[in-house]
Amino acid sequence: MEHIRGNVIVGQSGGPTAVINSSLVGVFKTAKDRGAKTVYGMRHGIQGLLEEKYVDLSDHIQTSLDIDLLKRTPSAFLGSCRYKLPEADKDNGVYKKIFSILKKLDIEFFFYIGGNDSMDTIRKLSDYALEIGSSIRFIGVPKTIDNDLDITDHTPGFGSAAKYIGSITKEVIRDGLVFDQNMVTIIEIMGRNAGWLTGASALAKCEDCEGPDLIYLPEIPFDVESFIKKVEELHKVKKSIIVAISEGIRTPDGKYISELTDTVEFIDAFGHKALSGSAKYLANMIGAKFGWKTRAIELNTLQRSASHLVSRVDITEAYQVGGAAVKAAFEGLTGQMVILKRVSDDPYICTTDTYDVHKIANVEKKVPREWINETGDFVTQEYLNYVKPLIQAELTPIMVDGLPRHLTLNDKNLKNI
Amino acid sequence: MEHIRGNVIVGQSGGPTAVINSSLVGVFKTAKDRGAKTVYGMRHGIQGLLEEKYVDLSDHIQTSLDIDLLKRTPSAFLGSCRYKLPEADKDNGVYKKIFSILKKLDIEFFFYIGGNDSMDTIRKLSDYALEIGSSIRFIGVPKTIDNDLDITDHTPGFGSAAKYIGSITKEVIRDGLVFDQNMVTIIEIMGRNAGWLTGASALAKCEDCEGPDLIYLPEIPFDVESFIKKVEELHKVKKSIIVAISEGIRTPDGKYISELTDTVEFIDAFGHKALSGSAKYLANMIGAKFGWKTRAIELNTLQRSASHLVSRVDITEAYQVGGAAVKAAFEGLTGQMVILKRVSDDPYICTTDTYDVHKIANVEKKVPREWINETGDFVTQEYLNYVKPLIQAELTPIMVDGLPRHLTLNDKNLKNI
Structure with a gap:
């Protein structure tokens, strides 16, 4: 296993899911376990990073209880954005700014948890890094309730x-x-x-x-x-x-x-x-x-955002893809997205792998025609066989005073304030 | 304790709640425990009864598992109605029909689980019974998410x-x-x-x-x-x-x-x-x-209808008011509604009692002005002190194959088919 000498940064992007914070925990914990000094979190994704809004996640995730609460917290803990990077050959000012901020923070690995549009960000940033000879590694972590990411069997959040x-x-x-x-x-x-x-x-x-x-x-x-x-x-x-x-x-x-x-x-x-x-x-x-x-x-x-009723399979896989992203970066990869590979339906077995983000970004995976019935007004058994394993088991909310408890990011700890 | 020689009938009326079936279980189980031969359930309340649609609840609630599933089943298990009885002095044909059906079924006790409009039904039927010298006893069981029933501290379903x-x-x-x-x-x-x-x-x-x-x-x-x-x-x-x-x-x-x-x-x-x-x-x-x-x-x-997220205080009280209704009928009462009486907020202690339905039917209890802030755009601490005990604790859904399991009424057992 390679060692890390610098820091890690992670962002969340696109629409929220009930389990996106489980992926955040997966990145945070695996990076810390593997020796990352500081794991930064971008506030509102790349958009916040551009305004130098970020936090040191260790200030916010301090105990095992924090981790368990964060897994059960809906919507993006760090905040999210829908920011589309320009093409680097048309406007590289934004890229220069991002890379100068990353350099200032001594970032080695960059993780972005999101869907199609977010994978486009990973694609562009990793391409730009290669172009300018930067050694920063960029890995995408899949997330979307829509389940429309290509290559991966399914996306965390969907289940x-x-x-x-x-x-x-x-x-x-x-x-x-x-x-x-x-x-x-x-x-x-x-x-x-x-x-x-x-x-x-x-x-x-x-x-x-x-x-x-x-x-x-x-x-x-x-x-x-x-x-x-x-x-x-x-x-x-x-x-x-x-x-x-x-x-x-x-x-x-x-x-x-x-x-x-x-x-x-x-x-x-x-x-x-x-x-x-x-x-x-x-x-x-x-x-x-x-x-x-x-x-x-x-x-x-x-x-x-219904964290009070999540699939345990889903929340576990959300954590796993976060951890697998860190592992991939440690192994020297960049410009990749973690994917889920289904080994079998019954018993349900699923592993992780990585895949070239260029082949994933901006592609929308639709429901195959043969998984919709002939008259176009119901799904088939094949669809149900596909989805059923993904909704299995629960993760009980931590209920406090009658309501589900969440972990809150305290903006007073925002690094640039 | 008085003994019952005949049968019991129970109906559900008005909008559904997540816990109305817990009251149904409370009526059913308490009546059976106290020796009722048959506990009938009206299909779609008084409206179904008029069409002689009813079931023998023992055909449908057979095991302890059935009882636990029924408590967790949203919406009225027996079906409900929004049927308003005419005044008896204007049109007593409907009343004659109802009482002849009740006689045929050898009904001694009649329970109706519902809100304002349903208590109006209890009022009219108990008045008519007294008028014609019928010994059938009519007891109302409170239910409504709206919490707008008078006299009772709150209504099951609201919590x-x-x-x-x-x-x-x-x-x-x-x-x-x-x-x-x-x-x-x-x-x-x-x-x-x-x-x-x-x-x-x-x-x-x-x-x-x-x-x-x-x-x-x-x-x-x-x-x-x-x-x-x-x-x-x-x-x-x-x-x-x-x-x-x-x-x-x-x-x-x-x-x-x-x-x-x-x-x-x-x-x-x-x-x-x-x-x-x-x-x-x-x-x-x-x-x-x-x-x-x-x-x-x-x-x-x-x-x-969100039975997947109910208050245990609420579901327990819903059961209790059902049981208390049966107890009241056994004690000779009629034309009464079971009410909840709060003894204290902290610790929360609440008991049941009964109250003359004439003083409850058709009255809407609103939020007191002093529980709304001066500017009319928030509630006060008094309101929160009132509601907080009612949302405490949970009743975990029974999850089967990833989804909450319910108990279904099989209409093939409908008595008049």
Whole structure:
């Protein structure tokens, strides 16, 4: 094992997950165990680093209790960003600044926990380092509830979100049965272009629950008329109909359902539209057409921040990918992302490996067509075989005075203040 | 102790809660223990009973595991209804039908688990029984997440909903801090006329969380302009602002905020408007005015069906009020509701008693003005002292294959099929 003479820095980027802090702990603890002097944490990712906002993680994670609380703390402990680096050949001022800060902090290894956009950051920084002959190593740690990263079998964060969605869908279905009345409930689930999360609503179909009746993934064009017809048919055999839709379903001519409404929209730094309101739109349409009671349920941010209901498999793997990133850097790698490699479904066995980040950044992995049924309104058993191992077992929240306890970053210890 | 010679029937009515089935278990088990031959369950409350839809609960609750699963099953196991009995002097046909069915089933004790409207049912049926000289005893079992029943210190169902709201608010607040950006998050919480649930968002204010910034209860008229001003002021000192509002907040001239929108609305059998969209409306308004990112989060049905996160105090009390109802009937009472009497806050001690249902039915208990701060935008310490004991401790879900397991009523055992 190579020895480290300098310091380590780690950042969190992109949308939060319920287990992203478990990866942070994995990086922190493994780096410390392997002799890193200081493990810095970027405040709000690369964006904060550019303003020299960072902390010494040892000031904030001091005890074993801190570590256990941090694993159970939702959302990015260090704060996150959606900052896209310019191409270095067009604007290398930002790169010069970043590398001068890294030099000042005597950074040897740089870890970035995130999704597609964050891997783009690792790609660019590692390329630039090679270009200027810097020995700093850049390793990506996968994270996203969306599960849309390529090469890796799945991403940490997805399993817990899937478990949350499956559990909540069961509770919503049961709630929908309470009154003896005609009702259509539409659950809107995150995942703009990939239906991994929406598919997870199918987990609710089990021995004690019928599961949702229809599931619409963004991979398949959404035909409003055909949807209405299916609901009408279903209604002949049951009163309470449950439909799960992705926030990103689009009409055959490419329009988001939410674009058919007047909802105010925002566009983030990556040009993503902030969507909402598709479930509401469809629910209102059905209510107006048939006179049935309808309900639109947006799972919203809870699906990415529900640390009170995480998968132990997921939280353990989140920790492992953090540790594996440190190991990879120690072994001399750079420009790589840690990936999860599934050895078998049953029993579920999964290991880590690393992969060239150039082949991962900016690629969106979608649900394969053959994992969606022919009529495009449910997932197949293959999908369920894939997702089921990822939602297994729990990590009990640490409850204090009736509520889940989290670890909080105290900004008074911010290094540049 | 008096002996029972006949049978018992129990129904669930009104909106579901996460612990209403614990009360059902309390009635069932106590009645069986005290010698009831058959404990019938009405399918969908009095409405189902009128169609002679009922089950023998012993067919469905057979083992100790069934009991433990049922306690953890959200929403009304037997199904519920929102059926308002006519006044007996205007239309006694319905009453004749009910009493003939009860006679046929040899019912001695009748239990109804519900809120205001359900207690109205108990009132009318017990009055009618006295009028016609029937010896059937009618006892109400309190239930509602809204906590708006009079006389009882609180209602089973409220504590778990409050615990859920407090926990989720913490997770939402943390999620709101993830990006270093201006953001206003508005959480919309159930409770049409009483702000008990909305106030529970204040529980999030604890050692590891700042809590929401503003809380608006329906007890206080909501001034949109003053709200905007407060948000603008807050924004000068912090970037992520969290506001909790009741779905029922109204402008000084009595208009629901959601009525200012184009949202399709429904009106239920009791004339209640199905509200939604107030948070969305306010979020859009702020987004348009200031250009900040905004987010509207409707907690929706989850706050009443999240059995995966219940208060053990609540689920225990829900069981106790069920048992106490049976005890009251055995002791010869009728036309009564079981109430919870708080003996002390700290240590929390609470007992049961019974109270004349005539004085409870159709009365809505609101949050006292002195438990809301002077400026009408937060709750006071008195409110928190009241609610805190009710959210304490947990009842771990029984997790099977990664998801919470529930007990399902198999309609094939419906007695009239």
